[in-house]
Amino acid sequence: MDRTFTLVDGEAESTVPASAIDALTAGARPLAVDHDERVAYLGTPAGARAARLASLEAPDFSLPDLAGGKHALSDHRGRKVLLVAYASW
């Protein structure tokens, strides 16, 4: 019996047959699978990430502040930016 999986690809989620997960396992993108929970998660290949960083063009992102307002790195084009990653841990 071909039970279905939830496939997570960024913000998108879809229901796919197990055979589709088998096909993705051999694919170009990193795939994490939980067979008990029937969930699979697609990541981004190292080659794509490395090529973008090596181009020295900063990848853009959009993330929320504490109030939920979204901010993109590209909002600051025309200014120098000190980008700081930190954490409470």
Next chain:
Amino acid sequence: MLHEELAGFGFTVVTVALDKSPDDARPWIEAARPSHPSLIDTGHVLADLFNIVNVPTVLWIDERGRIVRPNDVAFGTDTFKHITGLESGQSLAAIRAWVRGETPACTEDEIRALQSLPTAEDQQARAEFGLGEWLFRRGRPEAAARHFARAGELAPHDFTIRRGTMPMRGIDPMGPDFRRMLGEWTAAGQPYYRPLPDPRG
């Protein structure tokens, strides 16, 4: 603060908290009351895009959106100097000089020589983290923990995973489990922080 001091030079600080929830970062942000964007990244989007493997990590980005100094360790204060052995003064002086236009940032050759680019294992680890975080958000912490553990095995140098997921696994990220992990890592000759060498010697 650096942001207020240098805002008149066409400069902004953008901080991003790699935390499991806004509430984990909230006390820090409310204490600092920053006037710059102070963002929350529960899914480690920034770590994935910039190959960030520990905190604090800073990058310099110029007016055209180009990376002009790659991932480095830098502290804004000397609060943790007694633990980290890293001083804030030199990196703050370098940032001031760059923003004021007194010294150029790194050349493209210097940046490429200093960059660490992600490997297939790093990106598989990030997919495992992503699945774990997805499961955690949906009330499946035990399933999530399996994938956080797998991610840590794939990328043992990535403390945004090995330490950063501790709060999602019910582990104190300042406690004995962290100290044991750190002790094993440093005993194997591996540094916890990897500051860049000064590109100009």
